[in-house]
Structure formats: structure tokens, C-alpha cells
Amino acid sequence: MNGWDTPSHDYDLIHQRIEVGNFDWDSTSFDGRVITTLVAKRDGFDAVRLDMERKLEVRAVTGRASEKLRYDRPGDTLVVRLPHAVAWGDTVRFTVAYHGVITQGRGLYFFKEEPGRAHRPQQVYSGGGTDGNPRWIPTWAAPDDKATWDLVATVPARLTVVSNGRLVSDRRTGTSRVVHWAQEKPASTYLISLAAAPFVRIADRGPVPLEYYVYREDRALARPLFGVTADMIRVYARLTGVPFPWNKYAQVTVADFIGGMENVSATTLVDWLPDARAYRDRPWYRQSLIPHELAHQWFGNLVTAENWANYWLNEGMAEFMPGQYWGATLGRHAEEDYYLDEYREYLLKDARRRTPLATWNSNNVYPKGALVLWMLQKELGREPFWAAMNRYLTGHAYGNATSDDLRQAVLEATGRSLPWFWSQWIYQAGYPEFSVASRYDSAASALVLTVRQTQRDTATADSTGIRFSVPQAFRALIAIRVGTATGDVVARVTIDRREQVVRVEGVRTAPTMVSFDDENAVVKTLDFPQPTAWLATLLERHPDLWQRSWAIDQLASRAGDTLAARALARAALEADYDATRARAAGALRRFPAELALPALTRAVTDSSARVREAAVAALSEVGGQQAGELARRAWAGDSSYEVRAAALGAMARLDPAGARAVVREGLRTPSYRDVIQSAAISAVVDRPDSGLVADVEAIAGQQPLAVYGLAALTARGDGAARAALARLLEDRRRWVREWAREATGME
Ligand SMILES: [Zn+2]
Numbered sequence: 001m002n003g004w005d006t007p008s009h010d011y012d013l014i015h016q017r018i019e020v021g022n023f024d025w026d027s028t029s030f031d032g033r034v035i036t037t038l039v040a041k042r043d044g045f046d047a048v049r050l051d052m053e054r055k056l057e058v059r060a061v062t063g064r065a066s067e068k069l070r071y072d073r074p075g076d077t078l079v080v081r082l083p084h085a086v087a088w089g090d091t092v093r094f095t096v097a098y099h100g101v102i103t104q105g106r107g108l109y110f111f112k113e114e115p116g117r118a119h120r121p122q123q124v125y126s127g128g129g130t131d132g133n134p135r136w137i138p139t140w141a142a143p144d145d146k147a148t149w150d151l152v153a154t155v156p157a158r159l160t161v162v163s164n165g166r167l168v169s170d171r172r173t174g175t176s177r178v179v180h181w182a183q184e185k186p187a188s189t190y191l192i193s194l195a196a197a198p199f200v201r202i203a204d205r206g207p208v209p210l211e212y213y214v215y216r217e218d219r220a221l222a223r224p225l226f227g228v229t230a231d232m233i234r235v236y237a238r239l240t241g242v243p244f245p246w247n248k249y250a251q252v253t254v255a256d257f258i259g260g261m262e263n264v265s266a267t268t269l270v271d272w273l274p275d276a277r278a279y280r281d282r283p284w285y286r287q288s289l290i291p292h293e294l295a296h297q298w299f300g301n302l303v304t305a306e307n308w309a310n311y312w313l314n315e316g317m318a319e320f321m322p323g324q325y326w327g328a329t330l331g332r333h334a335e336e337d338y339y340l341d342e343y344r345e346y347l348l349k350d351a352r353r354r355t356p357l358a359t360w361n362s363n364n365v366y367p368k369g370a371l372v373l374w375m376l377q378k379e380l381g382r383e384p385f386w387a388a389m390n391r392y393l394t395g396h397a398y399g400n401a402t403s404d405d406l407r408q409a410v411l412e413a414t415g416r417s418l419p420w421f422w423s424q425w426i427y428q429a430g431y432p433e434f435s436v437a438s439r440y441d442s443a444a445s446a447l448v449l450t451v452r453q454t455q456r457d458t459a460t461a462d463s464t465g466i467r468f469s470v471p472q473a474f475r476a477l478i479a480i481r482v483g484t485a486t487g488d489v490v491a492r493v494t495i496d497r498r499e500q501v502v503r504v505e506g507v508r509t510a511p512t513m514v515s516f517d518d519e520n521a522v523v524k525t526l527d528f529p530q531p532t533a534w535l536a537t538l539l540e541r542h543p544d545l546w547q548r549s550w551a552i553d554q555l556a557s558r559a560g561d562t563l564a565a566r567a568l569a570r571a572a573l574e575a576d577y578d579a580t581r582a583r584a585a586g587a588l589r590r591f592p593a594e595l596a597l598p599a600l601t602r603a604v605t606d607s608s609a610r611v612r613e614a615a616v617a618a619l620s621e622v623g624g625q626q627a628g629e630l631a632r633r634a635w636a637g638d639s640s641y642e643v644r645a646a647a648l649g650a651m652a653r654l655d656p657a658g659a660r661a662v663v664r665e666g667l668r669t670p671s672y673r674d675v676i677q678s679a680a681i682s683a684v685v686d687r688p689d690s691g692l693v694a695d696v697e698a699i700a701g702q703q704p705l706a707v708y709g710l711a712a713l714t715a716r717g718d719g720a721a722r723a724a725l726a727r728l729l730e731d732r733r734r735w736v737r738e739w740a741r742e743a744t745g746m747e
Contacts, residue, residue: 009142009145012039013189014037015036015147017152019152027101028101028103028110030102032097032100040091042088043085046084047082048079050096050134052096053076061097063083064094067083078138080094108126109125109257111124122156125196125197125254126195129190133192143306143400147186150168151163151180152179152181157175160196160199162194163193164187165247186398191301199213202226204227208247211249213252214271218253225286232294235325236295239389240386241393242298246264250265252266252268254268260293262301267293269289272285277639281609281641283672296318298393300315300317303400305401310401310403311362312403315365337579346368347525354429355429357372359468372425378521390413392406424474432474434516434528435452435528436528437529438511438530440510445507447489449502449504451495451501453497456470472498474495475496476496478493480492483515484512485512512533518547535554535555535567536555536563536564540571545577548580548583556568562595565596568588568591569584572585578610582608588618588622589621590621597627604634610642613646616643616647616650619631620653628658631654635651641672645675648666664680667681667695667698674703685709688716693720696721700724707736707743725740
């Protein structure tokens with residue numbers, strides 16, 4: 001499928017009844033039977049083309065009267081030949097019976113229960129992302145033709161089956177169980193899902209029925225984690241003005257998953273449920289994953305990108321919404337904090353490959369999408385923004401949209417056309433890279449700024465000849481705040497040239513601070529050399545987290561400057577939000593011990609784990625006996641997994657020989673997502689110690705990093721690691737052999 005365009009097809013998919021059963025975990029195979037109903041969209045319609053992976057073995061295609069139909073299998077499609085041509089508007093129905101042998105992960109994932117392997121019950125689930133479903137069912141795979149469906153799965157009686165829509169029936173017949181789900185509102189077929197495992201079902205109350213399906217052993221962890229769902233649904237419905245669009249919302253956890261997939265009304269999620277202690281570290285799972293996948297139930301599932309070149313409409317919106325949730329719930333700093341992460345991620349992605357948002361294979365649909373929507377919200381104002389979103393959602397409900405439909409929704413709801421915004425942020429690539437120089441003209445009471453945009457249009461054409469452009473000059477409406485001893489002066493200016501001079505008038509005394517793009521209205525980088533005193537004032541006074549972060553990064557490079565150290569130390573201890581304290585503490589790592597230690601000593605007792613973690617990590621670079629003692633205390637007594645992991649890393653770095661016992665203890669210490677164990681494995685690999693190889697081998701069954709660590713040591717000539725790896729290649733546990741083969745490059 002060519003992702004650039006919406007592919008043409010000559011029918012309207014109406015309904016599919018999908019029956020699957022005979023799942024075999026040894027051969028990773030199953031049998032399928034799919035009854036497809038569609039309406040012809042041309043006269044003389046005599047053949048139906050569905051997407052269906054070649055490997056699926058068609059056994060028979062039959063028509064309404066069970067008569068056999070001819071079919072072909074060109075490429076990954078199934079073309080059903082109708083017995084006679086039908087006319088525009090006629091309904092066609094046929095049944096495809098088939099057998100599927102699945103390569104793990106291509107459409108379905110099969111997991112057998114394995115003796116000795118923790119947290120991995122038997123299961124089968126669909127995990128296709130946007131292109132996986134034709135690998136296990138014949139369907140129209142492109143997102144532009146929505147349909148309803150039934151899913152009927154026959155599985156071993158001990159498994160619970162979760163799918164989209166309404167549970168119609170769940171019947172046990174001997175050793176098997178037949179479960180029937182019905183998706184009764186139209187949705188794109190990439191959102192069809194199946195998950196079967198020995199789940200427990202936890203019902204919760206919300207605006208719609210909420211269900212959490214987790215392994216029995218995770219039962220106690222489910223409610224503390226997913227309990228936020230009801231509130232998130234309420235906030236999203238309030239912001240968008242659109243109630244949750246589906247009859248229920250299930251969240252289902254499975255093994256080895258890519259993160260999450262927003263299957264309609266039945267999101268599939270990885271089985272990394274945080275324990276009580278893990279919440280001290282703001283787990284990504286609750287912070288981002290749950291609200292992201294939930295947002296898709298509106299953005300992506302109710303209104304779906306018409307083709308994958310507009311994929312950002314799904315992913316950008318879903319990535320945008322958690323920031324809105326945290327902002328609405330916890331306030332402005334939580335909101336800014338969320339988008340600051342998106343900003344940093346976007347810059348990294350853009351540095352690797354520069355693409356626009358709205359294009360096939362864009363690499364930035366998540367972070368840039370979220371940031372562009374945040375900019376749009378600032379440009380329009382919150383109420384007009386949500387009015388536009390409401391228009392977008394209601395105008396295309398249960399249908400599709402392109403980027404231009406969003407532009408139109410904004411225009412209709414707010415009257416704002418904003419052609420420059422759509423052009424530079426959606427269809428062109430890059431962001432403004434500002435280089436600013438300032439001069440205070442005391443005679444004229446003006447601060448004179450020379451603002452240059454230095455981004456370069458260096459993109460080259462790709463293999464298809466497509467070349468993206470980067471604007472020579474972005475348009476940006478920004479505020480410039482100049483602090484003085486007698487108060488602030490704020491100027492609002494439009495930046496729209498490659499180079500321009502901006503005069504801020506009425507600056508009667510010398511500036512004490514300059515904040516460029518005071519409201520962080522524009523995604524940008526900023527090169528603006530300033531005196532340390534200005535940066536210190538900006539960091540102390542400015543409420544905006546981007547401004548603070550920028551000031552910290554400038555100060556961080558002035559390691560010989562005691563004023564810079566004092567500013568960072570004050571921020572590390574006194575800033576009113578932990579992201580600022582953490583970044584400031586981290587920046588102290590480059591400063592001499594006598595400047596950094598007093599602040600870091602106190603920062604390791606901060607109430608926020610992320611500040612303590614940053615302080616402990618910084619201590620490992622500052623060095624010295626006191627740093628080592630503080631790290632030891634954090635290791636012994638901190639309540640956060642991340643802080644303890646950082647402390648272990650710090651001790652191993654500061655005193656490799658003395659830390660041996662701690663590394664050994666770390667290898668055996670359980671923690672959420674194995675962060676402590678992983679830090680210990682990294683410590684062994686970074687400072688090879690044959691005496692610890694046996695300890696690493698002892699945990700080889702617990703996580704692949706242990707096995708990879710042994711492979712890394714082997715590559716450096718460690719004989720003990722080589723022998724351990726050889727044993728693991730013959731281990732009685734299948735998964736350990738598999739990791740060992742992967743680690744040694746034998747796969
Ligand atoms: Zn998503």
C-alpha cells in the first residue's frame with residue numbers, strides 16, 4: 001500500500017464476521033472463517049479485492065448459497081471472483097475459510113506458558129499496529145473505509161477473550177470456550193483486536209463501563225494504575241465537548257508488547273504494571289501511555305486519518321492530550337513539563353532526519369504533532385482551540401479526515417485562516433533556529449535586538465525524488481520581556497524575516513533580564529549570549545519551564561563562574577517545581593566540588609525522586625569522598641527505584657573496587673522494570689570484573705540485558721563470561737537459549 005495517497009477501491013466495506021479458533025501454540029497456527037458484507041460502488045462489479053497476507057492459506061471461498069467462488073492471490077491480497085457482475089449499490093456477501101501459520105508477531109503473537117518463567121502466562125493476541133490485521137484476517141486494511149464487525153473466538157476454556165465493542169456471549173463447551181464480541185459502531189479495520197489469556201477482569205465505574213484485564217498475579221496492581229481512567233475520560237470529554245464515543249473501555253495487558261495499541265474500545269497495553277513504590281518515579285505507563293491510548297478513542301478511532309500521510313492527526317493529537325490532562329489536573333507546570341519532554345524528543349528526531357509532519361513516513365508525528373497542537377492552542381486561545389477541536393471531532397465522527405479538514409475546522413470555529421501556520425508547521429519541515437544579539441541604547445531607552453533565523457534548507461531528495469523544504473523564515477508572533485530595576489517592559493513582535501532588528505522601547509534603566517519568546521509560543525532553538533546575571537534572574541523569576549530550562553543550559557556551560565553556580569544551586573534547592581530543581585541539580589555536575597557539593601548534598605534529600613536521582617547522578621561526576629558517602633546513603637535508604645539505580649551507578653563509578661558488594665546486591669534486587677538490576681549489569685559491563693560474572697549468569701533467566709552483558713564481556717575477552725555464555729546457549733530454559741543466541745549474533 002502506498003502511504004502517500006488514499007487508495008481507491010470500488011466497494012464500501014459494511015460488516016465482517018470474524019470467526020477464529022483451533023489456536024495451536026506449538027505450530028503458532030489457527031483456523032479462520034470470515035464473512036464479509038460489502039456494497040458495490042460501480043456497475044459491472046465482479047471481483048472483490050481484500051488485503052490478506054499471502055501466507056494465510058485459503059481453503060474455500062463461498063457465496064451466499066454456499067456455492068464455491070473462484071479466487072486469486074496476487075501479492076498480499078485475495079481477489080474473489082463473483083459468479084456474476086452486480087450493479088452500483090448492490091450488496092455482496094461471501095465467506096472465506098482459511099488456515100494461518102503465523103510467524104511470531106506478524107499479525108498475532110503466541111506465548112506458551114513456560115515452567116520457571118515468571119509473569120508470562122499462555123496467551124495469544126493481535127498486535128498489528130496499523131498494518132498487521134491482514135496478516136491474520138482478510139479485510140480492507142486502509143483506514144478510510146469504516147465497517148462494523150463481530151469477532152467470535154474459540155479458545156481453551158481457561159482463557160478469557162477480549163475484543164472490541166459489546167460482549168454478546170461467552171459460552172463454555174467442554175474444554176473450550178466460545179466468546180462473541182460485536183463492534184456495532186463503524187471503525188477502521190486496523191483497530192480490530194483479539195486478546196486471549198487467563199486474565200482476571202476488573203470492572204470499574206466511569207462515564208462508560210471500564211474493564212481492566214490483567215494476569216491473575218497482577219490483580220492488586222490494576223486498580224491503582226488504571227483507576228485514573230475514569231477521570232481522564234471525564235477531562236477529555238469536557239475539553240473536547242465530545243463524550244467517550246464507544247460503549248465500553250477495556251484495557252488489556254499482554255506480554256512483550258510494543259507499548260500500547262488503541263484498538264477501538266479495547267486498548268492493548270504492555271504488561272508492565274507499576275508496583276506501589278514505582279509511583280515515586282512517575283512511571284511513563286500512567287504519565288503517558290494510558291492517557292495517550294485513551295485519547296486515541298477520540299483522535300484516531302472516532303475521527304481517523306484518511307491515509308497514513310496524515311498519520312499525525314492520529315498520533316499528534318493522542319500525544320498532545322496527556323499534556324492537557326496533566327495541565328487540567330495538576331496545573332501549568334505539569335503541562336509545560338510534559339511538552340518540554342516532547343520538545344527534547346522532537347529535536348533529537350529532527351537531528352536524525354528532518355521531515356514535515358504531514359507526510360508519508362514522517363518521523364516526528366508524535367512529538368512534533370503534540371507541539372504543533374500546543375502552539376495552535378496558544379495562537380488561538382484555549383476556548384477557540386477546543387471549539388475547533390469539537391468541530392473537527394463532530395464533523396468527521398465515525399469517519400475520516402485529512403490535515404486540511406483540521407484547518408477547515410479551525411476556520412469554521414474561530415474565523416482564523418492561518419495559512420502561514422499550516423504551511424510552515426504541517427507541510428514544511430524544521431523549526432526556527434534563532435540567533436539573537438542585544439544592545440542597550442540608554443540614550444533612546446531602548447533594547448535593540450538583532451534577530452536572525454539560521455536554519456538551513458539542506459534536505460536532499462529521497463529515493464522517490466521527494467524533497468522537503470525548510471522555511472527560510474518562519475513566522476512567529478512572540479513576546480519579549482525585558483526586566484529592569486523599575487519593572488518589566490513587554491513588547492509583542494512578529495518575526496517573519498531571515499534577519500530583522502527589533503526595538504523594545506521604554507527600557508529606562510539597564511536590563512536585568514531578557515526573555516525571548518516570553519510565553520514559549522514557538523518551537524525553536526535559541527542562541528542568545530547573555531550575561532550570567534541576566535540568566536540567573538531569568539532562572540529565578542521566570543514561571544515558564546522552557547525559559548528556565550534554557551537558562552539552566554546556558555549556565556551549565558559556565559563551570560568556572562561562581563555566579564552561575566550560585567544560580568543553579570538556588571534553583572536546585574528552591575525552584576517551585578521539581579523538573580527545574582532536577583535539571584539545575586544535574587547541571588551542577590560540571591562545576592567544581594566546592595561549588596556543587598553544598599547544593600547537591602541537600603538536593604539528595606529533596607521530596608521529589610527525580611531531583612534526588614539527578615543529584616545522585618551529578619555527584620558521581622563531581623566525585624570525592626563526600627559524593628561517595630551520599631551515594632552510599634541513597635543506595636541504602638532511598639525509597640525510589642530510580643534513585644537507588646542512580647546511586648548504584650554512582651558508587652560503581654566513584655569506587656569500582658569498593659562498590660563490588662553493592663553491584664552484587666544490585667544484581668539480586670528486584671525493582672520496577674528491573675532498573676536497579678540493569679544499573680548493576682551496566683556497572684559490570686562498564687568496569688569488567690570477572691568476579692561478578694557468576695552473579696550475572698545467575699540472573700540470566702530474568703532479563704535479556706544480563707545475557708547481553710555477558711556477550712559484551714565476552715567480546716572484550718573475558719573467559720569466564722565466554723564460558724557462561726556457552727552454558728546459556730545450552731540452557732534448559734528455551735527463552736534463555738533464545739536470548740543467548742540473540743546476544744551472540746547467532747540468530
Ligand atoms: Zn498512538
